[in-house]
Amino acid sequence: MGTLCAIILLLAAxxxxxRTRFVxxxxxxxxxxxxxxxxxxAGGAVSPFEAAATSLAATIGTGNxxxxxxxxxxxxxxxxxxxxxxxxxGMGLKYAEVVIAMRYRRRGADGQWRGGPMYCIALGLPxxxxxxxxxxxxxxxxxxxxxxxxxxxxxxxxxxxxLYAAIAAxxxxxxxxxVRLVTGLVTxxxxxxxxSGGAQRVGRAAAMLVPFVSALYLLLCMVLLxxxxxxxxxxxxxxxxxxxxxxxxxxxxxxxxxxxxxxxGLSRGVFSHEAGLGTSAIAHSSAEGASPRxxxxxxxxxxxxxxxxxxxxxxxxxxxxxxxxxGNAELNSTLVIQAFATQFGEALSAGFLALSxxxxxxxxxxxxxxxxxxxAEFLFGSxxxxxxxxxxxxxTVLGALLPRSTAWEIADWLNAAMAIPNLTAMTxxxxxxxxxxxxxxx
Numbered sequence: 322m323g324t325l326c327a328i329i330l331l332l333a334a335x336x337x338x339x340r341t342r343f344v345x346x347x348x349x350x351x352x353x354x355x356x357x358x359x360x361x362x363a364g365g366a367v368s369p370f371e372a373a374a375t376s377l378a379a380t381i382g383t384g385n386x387x388x389x390x391x392x393x394x395x396x397x398x399x400x401x402x403x404x405x406x407x408x409x410x411g412m413g414l415k416y417a418e419v420v421i422a423m424r425y426r427r428r429g430a431d432g433q434w435r436g437g438p439m440y441c442i443a444l445g446l447p448x449x450x451x452x453x454x455x456x457x458x459x460x461x462x463x464x465x466x467x468x469x470x471x472x473x474x475x476x477x478x479x480x481x482x483x484l485y486a487a488i489a490a491x492x493x494x495x496x497x498x499x500v501r502l503v504t505g506l507v508t509x510x511x512x513x514x515x516x517s518g519g520a521q522r523v524g525r526a527a528a529m530l531v532p533f534v535s536a537l538y539l540l541l542c543m544v545l546l547x548x549x550x551x552x553x554x555x556x557x558x559x560x561x562x563x564x565x566x567x568x569x570x571x572x573x574x575x576x577x578x579x580x581x582x583x584x585x586g587l588s589r590g591v592f593s594h595e596a597g598l599g600t601s602a603i604a605h606s607s608a609e610g611a612s613p614r615x616x617x618x619x620x621x622x623x624x625x626x627x628x629x630x631x632x633x634x635x636x637x638x639x640x641x642x643x644x645x646x647x648g649n650a651e652l653n654s655t656l657v658i659q660a661f662a663t664q665f666g667e668a669l670s671a672g673f674l675a676l677s678x679x680x681x682x683x684x685x686x687x688x689x690x691x692x693x694x695x696x697a698e699f700l701f702g703s704x705x706x707x708x709x710x711x712x713x714x715x716x717t718v719l720g721a722l723l724p725r726s727t728a729w730e731i732a733d734w735l736n737a738a739m740a741i742p743n744l745t746a747m748t749x750x751x752x753x754x755x756x757x758x759x760x761x762x763x
C-alpha cells in the first residue's frame with residue numbers, strides 16, 4: 322500500500338475517532354468485557370459472538386506473525402510504534418464501520434442478515450451513488466482472493482517448507498515444491514468442509530478456532546519473553562525511538578528514513594486489523610439479536626486483540642538477540658522461527674510456527690471466503706456463491722506456490738482499492754443522516 326493511502330486511512334481513523342467521541346477510550350473496559358458474554362443466535366442464526374469471531378478470525382491471520390516480522394525487516398523496530406498508532410485510532414474507525422453496517426442491512430433469501438458497505442450504499446444513499454457499491458463489491462471479491470487467500474496460504478506453505486527443511490536438513494527443490502503443493506491441497510480440502518456449511522458453520526468454526534489458536538500462540542510467546550525479560554525494556558525503547566529516529570536505533574545498518582518507517586508501520590497495521598476496509602462489517606452485520614452499539618464494541622476489542630498479538634510477536638523477535646537482516650522481507654517467517662529456536666530449538670520452533678500459521682490462516686481464510694461470496698452475491702445473486710467458493714479453493718492451491726513478494730504486493734494494492742469506496746460511503750452516510758451521527762456519539 323502506498324504512502325498516500327496509508328495517510329488517508331490514518332486521517333479517516335482520526336476523523337471517525339472524533340465522530341465517536343473516542344469510544345475506544347471511553348468504553349474500552351466495556352469492549353474488553355464484550356467477548357465474555359457469548360450468546361447463541363435464535364433458531365441456528367449467527368449469534369453476536371459468532372459474528373464477531375468470524376470477523377476476528379479474518380483479522381487474526383498470518384499478518385500477525387509473518388507480517389509483523391516483515392514490518393520490522395522493512396521498517397525497523399519503529400514500524401511497530403506506527404502499527405500501534407494505526408490500531409489505537411483504528412478502533413474508533415472499526416466501531417463506526419460496524420455501527421453503520423448494523424443500521425443498513427437486510428435479510429437474504431435464507432433468512433440470514435446481509436450487510437456491509439455495499440448494502441449501506443444501496444440502502445442509505447441515492448441511486449446515483451450505486452456505483453460505489455459495485456466498486457466495493459468487485460474490490461471485496463478480489464481482496465478476499467488476494468489478502469484473504471493468496472497471502473494466507475502462501476505464508477503457510479513457506480512455513481511448511483521451512484519445517485520440512487529443518488527436519489530433512491535441506492531437501493531438494495522438487496521435494497520442497499511438493500511440500501508447498503500438498504500444503505495447498507490439504508488447506509483447500511479443509512476449507513471445503515467448512516465452507517460447504519455456509520455462514521453458520523463458518524461462525525461456529527471461528528468461535529472454536531480463534532480462542533484456542535490465540536491462547537496457544539500467546540502462551541509460547543510469553544515463555545520466550547520471560548526467558549529474555551532483561552532485554553524487554555531495550556526492545557520497547559527501540560520501538561519508540563526508532564519510530565522517529567530510525568538511524569539512532571539501526572546505527573546505519575539499513576537506509577530507512579522516517580517516511581519508510583511510518584509507511585510500513587501503518588500499512589502493516591491496516592493489513593492486520595483491517596479498519597477502514599469495510600470487510601469486517603460484512604461479518605458483524607450478520608449478527609442476530611445485537612444492538613449496533615453492542616456489536617460495535619466487539620469491533621473495538623477486535624482491533625485491540627489484533628494489536629496485542631502483533632506486539633507480542635514483535636517483542637519476541639526483538640528480545641531474543643538474533644541477527645535482523647534489515648531490508649530483506651523474504652525472511653519474515655524464517656525470522657520468527659529463529660526467534661523461537663533460541664528458546665525451544667529449531668525443529669520444535671518450525672513445527673510450532675507451521676501449526677500456528679496454519680490455524681491462524683485457516684480461520685482467516687474461512688472468513689474471507691464468506692466476505693468474497695457476500696460481495697459476489699450482492700452483484701450477481703445468491704446462485705454465484707458456489708462458483709466463487711470454487712475459485713477461492715483453486716487459488717488456495719495456486720497461492721501455495723506463488724513467490725511471497727508477489728502475494729504481499731497484490732494484497733497491498735487490493736487493500737487500497739477497497740478502502741476508497743468504503744470511506745467515501747461512510748462519510749456520505751454521516752452527512753445525510755443526523756440520527757446516525759447521534760448513534761456514533763452515544
